[in-house]
Amino acid sequence: MKRRIMLAIPILIIYLIPLSAYGATDQCYTCHSALEDKESKLFAEDIHFKKGISCSGCHGGDNTTEDNDAAMNKEKGFIGVPKGNKITEVCARCHASEKMMKSFGSKLPVNQFDNLINSVHGKTSTAGGGRIVQCTTCHTAHGIKSVKDPLSPVYATNIPKTCSKCHADANYMRTYNPTLAVDQYTQYLTSVHGKLNSTGDPKPAQCASCHGSHDIKPVKDIKSKVYPVNLPYTCSGCHSNKEYMAQYKIPTDQFEKYARSVHGQALLVKNDPGAPACNSCHGNHGAAPPGIESISKVCGTCHALNEELFSASPHKAAFDRKGYPECETCHGNHEIITATNKLLGVDKDGVCIRCHGDQNSSGYKSAYIMRKLIDSLDETKQSAMILINEAEQKGMEITEAKFKLRDINQVKLEARTQVHTFDPAKFKDIVGKGLVISRDATADAKVAIHEYYFRRVGLGVSVFLISLLAFGLFLYLRRIEKK
Amino acid sequence: MKKYFAQTYKWIDERLDLTSLGHFIEKKYVPIHAHSIWYYFGGVSLFFFLIQVLTGILLLFYYKGSADLAFESIQFIMSKVQFGWLIRSIHAWAANLFILSVFIHMFSVFFEKSYRKPRELTWVTGVFLFFMTLAFGFSGYLLPWNKLAFFATKVGTDIAGNIPIIGDVMKGFLRGGDDVTGATLSRFFGFHVALFPGIFTILLVIHIIMVQRQGMSEPLDIESSPNAEKKSMPFFPNFMLRDLLLWLIVLNVLAILAVFFPADLGEKADPFSSAPAGIKPEWYFLFMFQTLKYIPAKIFIMDGELLGIVLFGLAGLLWVLVPFWDTQSSKGLRNRKINYIGLFAVAFIIVLTILGWIS
Numbered sequence: 028m029k030r031r032i033m034l035a036i037p038i039l040i041i042y043l044i045p046l047s048a049y050g051a052t053d054q055c056y057t058c059h060s061a062l063e064d065k066e067s068k069l070f071a072e073d074i075h076f077k078k079g080i081s082c083s084g085c086h087g088g089d090n091t092t093e094d095n096d097a098a099m100n101k102e103k104g105f106i107g108v109p110k111g112n113k114i115t116e117v118c119a120r121c122h123a124s125e126k127m128m129k130s131f132g133s134k135l136p137v138n139q140f141d142n143l144i145n146s147v148h149g150k151t152s153t154a155g156g157g158r159i160v161q162c163t164t165c166h167t168a169h170g171i172k173s174v175k176d177p178l179s180p181v182y183a184t185n186i187p188k189t190c191s192k193c194h195a196d197a198n199y200m201r202t203y204n205p206t207l208a209v210d211q212y213t214q215y216l217t218s219v220h221g222k223l224n225s226t227g228d229p230k231p232a233q234c235a236s237c238h239g240s241h242d243i244k245p246v247k248d249i250k251s252k253v254y255p256v257n258l259p260y261t262c263s264g265c266h267s268n269k270e271y272m273a274q275y276k277i278p279t280d281q282f283e284k285y286a287r288s289v290h291g292q293a294l295l296v297k298n299d300p301g302a303p304a305c306n307s308c309h310g311n312h313g314a315a316p317p318g319i320e321s322i323s324k325v326c327g328t329c330h331a332l333n334e335e336l337f338s339a340s341p342h343k344a345a346f347d348r349k350g351y352p353e354c355e356t357c358h359g360n361h362e363i364i365t366a367t368n369k370l371l372g373v374d375k376d377g378v379c380i381r382c383h384g385d386q387n388s389s390g391y392k393s394a395y396i397m398r399k400l401i402d403s404l405d406e407t408k409q410s411a412m413i414l415i416n417e418a419e420q421k422g423m424e425i426t427e428a429k430f431k432l433r434d435i436n437q438v439k440l441e442a443r444t445q446v447h448t449f450d451p452a453k454f455k456d457i458v459g460k461g462l463v464i465s466r467d468a469t470a471d472a473k474v475a476i477h478e479y480y481f482r483r484v485g486l487g488v489s490v491f492l493i494s495l496l497a498f499g500l501f502l503y504l505r506r507i508e509k510k
Numbered sequence: 511m512k513k514y515f516a517q518t519y520k521w522i523d524e525r526l527d528l529t530s531l532g533h534f535i536e537k538k539y540v541p542i543h544a545h546s547i548w549y550y551f552g553g554v555s556l557f558f559f560l561i562q563v564l565t566g567i568l569l570l571f572y573y574k575g576s577a578d579l580a581f582e583s584i585q586f587i588m589s590k591v592q593f594g595w596l597i598r599s600i601h602a603w604a605a606n607l608f609i610l611s612v613f614i615h616m617f618s619v620f621f622e623k624s625y626r627k628p629r630e631l632t633w634v635t636g637v638f639l640f641f642m643t644l645a646f647g648f649s650g651y652l653l654p655w656n657k658l659a660f661f662a663t664k665v666g667t668d669i670a671g672n673i674p675i676i677g678d679v680m681k682g683f684l685r686g687g688d689d690v691t692g693a694t695l696s697r698f699f700g701f702h703v704a705l706f707p708g709i710f711t712i713l714l715v716i717h718i719i720m721v722q723r724q725g726m727s728e729p730l731d732i733e734s735s736p737n738a739e740k741k742s743m744p745f746f747p748n749f750m751l752r753d754l755l756l757w758l759i760v761l762n763v764l765a766i767l768a769v770f771f772p773a774d775l776g777e778k779a780d781p782f783s784s785a786p787a788g789i790k791p792e793w794y795f796l797f798m799f800q801t802l803k804y805i806p807a808k809i810f811i812m813d814g815e816l817l818g819i820v821l822f823g824l825a826g827l828l829w830v831l832v833p834f835w836d837t838q839s840s841k842g843l844r845n846r847k848i849n850y851i852g853l854f855a856v857a858f859i860i861v862l863t864i865l866g867w868i869s
Contacts, residue, residue, distance in 0.1 A: 424589040483769065485769075486769040490765060494762060496758055504752060507747065
């Protein structure tokens, strides 16, 4: 302990010397602090002041003279209080210059200014006169702290509050986008991220973690970190980082699993922005894992009919009783794969057998029947397809039958929805429609194949008759020409 | 029965003077010589034209000439209409064989120099009939409104647009707008089933009347030989029955082709899709298309395609006017240059068509 104090004294001395030295030579600060104005009080705590930057660094003028008129002389570059875009331009003089930043020993990036003017906040304010957001809007003016300083308004635990000053103000936000929600902050406070953030933990996601800081883009902008196609990568930035997530004791393989899922394939491989991303199930500002009882509601936002049928089925009560997560029990969560026939039934790959192992149980029998039905639909479709292909290879016009057969895909889709009733009778009604389509298409194909052979026979007969006529004519001609 | 037939004949004869027509036919003779075979191609072409008229009328019962319905109506003809597939396949095959037969007929007349005096106008009407068959082919090709036809018409009308002076107007007239659309289909349908058949029939009637009035042309060497050495056969019934025999054989070939290689329909035209790779016109336009491909984009200051079109235009004009610049044949003198020009034209068409086919 004694050693630590000994070490801290010289560091403190080195830190304080320039402060007092500059304080003594900076006439702006000397006078304004003597006046005890608010700005000079705040500036004493400002990181720029600590780095030896005078008031004149931003406001211009001469900081070496005591004479008011000389110090605040426009000819000496005094600009007074910068307004509108001038504010950011004053900051950019140093913060956009690598040389200047290096001269103060700063390693901060120098692209904030560019990022800001190209961001959604860089657009013109409705109040007119400048951009929506200037540097001081978030960082404040005279009491600017390091981002790592817990007192800074842009320190991780303070960011939500800082952003909410505008984003929770319905009157203000309405002037930009009346449809934009203003409850993000309220929702955030209910989220897992928000709750942890409120305890002073800077690691959980806050506004800037997902939206970025200076380079914030509108959500609909494909470059936005929260554009649907980019969102899983943004979330996985933290959630796939084992080291970062270690203290929270939750798995870190969600992204890996999601990328393999039917949803992930649609979003990340096919780039379909309508496919569900992390926020579709977990929420965005109020992100939290769905509770066991609410899973079917969450999935039901897209799979509405499945949810409705499931909720009306006997499984709903049974699952609630046993505490099984609804859709997740059969389909999984992050790694939801395309539901095939295999999922249904009592084979080793089927999910029904997991609960309905007893062969005499009605559940086992229902699963067995439904699987047989859907398999028979596939088989009849396959055999119709073979016949249609044969007819097509024979050069027959069979487009209509091919179109008919496409309707079976719709039937299969309906059947896969209907399976959530777990009622073999209802399921049979749907599959029956497909079997009729298969039967019709098969009949069409058979007719076409028969027609193919009929045409050849017809051709044979016609060619024979025409040849016979031609031969008769030939004989007649020979007879008359002999005369 | 015989009595009723005789009475009916007499009734008509009194009004239409069939007897004199009979006398005309009785007196009509067809020369017999080593090149007599070529006489049959005029008749075969006529047979194909009649088949086209008949099958065309049958197709009209079901075909719908609009961009929304054309493809589907042909699909309906091919799959639902009794023997619709046969009618359409015969129409498609007979169209191709018709053009081939007209090509052969025209070149045989050219090599025999049958266009010489007094048959100059028969030749001119014949060449115009040949152009009309090509026009039939071009307009009919679009009617199924499939992908290939759509883009072939686009390319074809684009080429027409490069014709000097009248190109733009002609392209606009053919397309019925700036691009190939349903409006193009409607007017091509109109051309194919009304305008062209009308013009073709008038030209054909004139052509046949001239052939009947002037009789069959004899090759130069036969014409100059003594009458006693000349052989001939009566037009009726001998030549007519021979024609009929050939028509029956052709009908058999048509039936076999229609059954074994039915006309394809392809995919429906989609103006927003990209053109199929390696798109080519029908075989009878291939030699011109291929030639235009070989001509460099710029020749001195002139546009290559434009030059090609101008050259083909000039060649066509010279072709129409052959009887008027080949004065030697009209005088009964041998003109080998004509044979060389003809051989060059045939070789050019065959080679360029093959090159176009395999490219």
